[in-house]
Amino acid sequence: MPFAETEEFANVGILLYSPKQGFVDFKLAPIRFARVTDFFDDLDGALYSNALRSFADELERVRDFGRKMLGREQVNFFQEVTRYREGVMTFGETSSMLCDEPTIALETLFERYIGRSFATKEYREQQMVKVLRHELKTHVDNVRFKQQRLVADYVPVNMPLVACIGNITKVIKPIAFDQTRPLNLIEHGEQWISRVKRLIQAKTIKPEHMMFTVENPMTKDRNIIRAFNEVSNEMHDLGVNVTQFEDKKSIYSFASNLHENEPFELMN
Structure with a gap:
């Protein structure tokens, strides 16, 4: 296809x-x-x-x-x-x-x-990043989101979609919750929650300038749903933006919502 x-x-x-x-x-x-x-x-x-x-x-x-x-x-x-x-x-x-x-x-x-071609979270998340990069380029003017390594004190963290807004850094991280076991889902979510928490504590980013775009589990398994809800609550507790991957309107709004006195600067 x-x-x-x-x-x-x-x-x-x-x-x-x-x-x-x-x-x-x-x-x-x-x-x-x-x-x-x-x-x-x-x-x-x-x-x-x-x-x-x-x-x-x-x-x-x-x-x-x-x-x-x-x-x-x-x-x-x-x-x-x-x-x-x-x-x-x-x-x-x-x-x-x-x-x-x-x-x-x-x-x-x-x-x-x-x-299996769509089965791994790594592959799926790569495609989600590719989709958003293309869509942001098309629908959000004068902004370029690209992969960038951010540093939380001494810990480097690679983030897939980063843009500079003057001295502000905005970050979007797509996450696919398609794991088949509750523990795997929790570990994957908490891995990124921990990384973002470090970036926030180091004042590399502010919570309001971070967005998780999530793809919910497709299964109806109660334990998987329970694990997803737990991880979702932990994301919200960080004070960051959390939205559905399919909610492109909210993603575009986040990407293009500029501070009045701090215009976007394209990254070289």
Whole structure:
């Protein structure tokens, strides 16, 4: 699934065929897959879901037709099916593998390229930073947020989105709470709470000039939700701004809300 402006792609499915066995099947990401629409910061959710439904219908027809073929005939057929075409959904380069059970191979490939590609908090947070950097550049004039190392006394802290406002430093830190265990969620949140607390105590930043943009857990697990609420309360206790990652209006307002006598200065 391509994003034309940045030439980036998100994997949303696997199509697998075995000419020797006549096997053909596919697996696609869920219709409600927020991580894909968030990955492409201005991709409308309806566009993704509608495109995926249409693509699934097309692949069902391809699967039914391809299962009637064997050998070179099936190979030629799928070379044509996967040929590059302009569109919201496109096929990547085809590749081959050796396997005894195509059904198992399909699940393995799906987990590797779709399920796991958005699974780590580190990867997800990188995408959140990329989204915000692009959006801030587009929607907030005369401000440049960039990665910068801030120092709390003797402790350096790398922050992903930093801008200078005269002698004021504004910081935005996206956090994804997609951990599967309560302890992991708490440890991840408290790690950043501790870093920000150090910066505040060292007077490197003021609480009102710091913003956490958070992505809530998608699970309904009570213990995960309880852990998230605990971490969220600790963030608010710092006196910093805490908002949802999807609340772009509040983020833009924070980024562009200038002191009357202290205009933004672009960072070199």
